[in-house]
Amino acid sequence: MSLLPVAEAQARLLALAAPLPEEQAPLVEANGRWAARDIAALRDQPSFDLSAMDGYAIRYAERPGPWTVVGESAAGAGFGRPLGAHETVRIFTGAPMPEGADSVLVQEEAERDGDQLRMSGEGPLRQGGNVRPRAVDFAASTILVSAGTALTARHVGLAAIGGHGTFPVRRRARIALISTGDELVPPGAPLSGAQLPASNAAMLAALLAGRPAEVLDRGIVRDDLDAIAEAFQAATSVADVVVTTGGVSVGDRDLVRPALEKAGAALDFWRVAMKPGKPLLAGKLGGAVILGLPGNPVSSYVTARLFLLPLIARLGGAADPLPSAxxxxxxxxxxxxxxxxxxxxxxxxxxxxxxxxxxxxxxxxxxxxxxxxxxxxxxxxxxxxxxxxxxxxxx
Incomplete structure (x- = not known):
């Protein structure tokens, strides 16, 4: 079997998977996932003309005054009636503009004596000065986030201000990790003879932390054909992806490929033209994708970055699951x-x-x-x- 180019191997792996079912996630749980659908604004932002500065709401045409101060408009409250001729209200940043006013005279350029107000500076330079018009950021029905977008805290904030309390995302992928090798013992366990600490599962679990995946560590399986095949069959009943480390090369003790065949898996490819990481395999067993990573820890890490993480992104509905350089x-x-x-x-x-x-x-x-x-x-x-x-x- 000839070595497969990396790009072709990545494409073939991603073709084995489809985005997982959709669910609604609270906004605080959406970061690091991907939008399952386009997200449209449910409201205008802002939903009214509002003041961009502390000052006084005026009619631009009435400059330089005088005006009579008849009340105030604060954020979340507003002023309860339209302004008459030469009337003004004290207004604060973020407060609704009263009907009849079209500009804001900032407080540093206002001279007030009791309820009488005049300009003491040049005032707003144009009609609408110091005002944020309704829907200047976005209007209701505007697409705020496109399907497949990798969600960040910025998108969470945008969805919240757009009127949403949840995000449509794909459910988290269930990733089963299987370590193979008679020489392996759990990290921190006493070693004897030629034993080695099993570092790959802990490393991969750490790599997946913070990503939309649920890690199921299935432990260490000895170098036995039947035991490995049984571990595959058991893992596919609970996981979307089964990841093995070790046992994918061509030695007498490399049993992952024959164990997959014994379990009834369909192998898609084996061995990729990359360094490190040549003995990499992928296939399907039941509804689960099988990804066999090399046992050497650097090879395991590099292939996980190039294949496992894009696979999780594909399952999560990413528009572009492959890493960029x-x-x-x-x-x-x-x-x-x-x-x-x-x-x-x-x-x-x-x-x-x-x-x-x-x-x-x-x-x-x-x-x-x-x-x-x-x-x-x-x-x-x-x-x-x-x-x-x-x-x-x-x-």
């Missing part, structure tokens, strides 16, 4: 690349990208210190310091 100048020379797309762990220093030594797929120090991944296309020629390079920024 930034262009940054290189701080060092890079040699010509080989036949696989390379992802170099890199630091950003003074606006330049530096890829340190220690790029082995099991070396975690460089990954933990990295700000991003420099993307090197297959067969890319040698690059010099100062050349632009694509970089995926890590959070």
């Amino acid at each position: 930034r262009l940054l100048p290189l701080g060092v020379d890079l040699p010509a690349n080989g036949p696989r797309q390379d992802y170099l762990r890199a630091r950003i220093e003074e606006g330049r990208a530096y890829a340190p030594d220690g790029q082995d797929s099991a070396a975690m120090v460089a990954l933990a210190a990295a700000d991003g991944l420099i993307v090197r296309a297959p067969h890319a020629p040698a690059a010099r310091a100062g050349d632009s390079a694509e970089m995926l920024i890590l959070d």
Whole structure:
């Protein structure tokens, strides 16, 4: 089986999934998810002409006065009747403009003696000065947020001011994590012989924290064909995506692929032209997507960034689920690349990208210190310091 280009593998993985069912989420729970439908304003903003300054509501044509002060208009209250000729009210920022007034004389340019008022400065420069007209921000029925938009605190605030108390989103994806390997023990457990701490599940759970996903850690499964197949079947009954780490290469103890076949899964692809992360597989078992990540922790992390996170975005209804790269100048020379797309762990220093030594797929120090991944296309020629390079920024 030939190696699949990264972009094709991503497209084929995303084609295995469809957006999950829609639900209404409270605004405070919508951040980090994606809008399931267009969100239209339920009201004008503002819903009335209002004052943009503290001062006095006047008719522009009556400048420079005098006016008689007949009351006040405060935010949330307003003045109860139309203004007559040469009448004014004290008005505060955000308060409704009374009927009959069209401008605001700011208090610093007003001279008041009892209930008598005159201009002491140049006053508003035009009719409508210091007034925010009705619907100047948006009118009712305006589309505020388009379907598929990644929601932020800014969109939450916009929806709230638009009259909404909830957001239509997709339900959170249920992600089952399965670690495979006789050598693994839970993090922090005593080690003996050639045992290793199982770092991948904890790392992936941390990567998914704050994203619209429910993580189901299914523990460590020993290197046994039947045990792995049974773990797959059990996980697919409760999860939308089953993620395995380890056991996807070609060794005698790499049993994930044959276990999937034994469980009845349909394999879509296996092995991708990328470094790190070549032994990556994807398929379907029942209604769940299966994503087999490499066991080496750096490979597991990089493939999760490039495949698992976009898959969650696809399930969440993202308009564009794939990550985007930034262009940054290189701080060092890079040699010509080989036949696989390379992802170099890199630091950003003074606006330049530096890829340190220690790029082995099991070396975690460089990954933990990295700000991003420099993307090197297959067969890319040698690059010099100062050349632009694509970089995926890590959070």
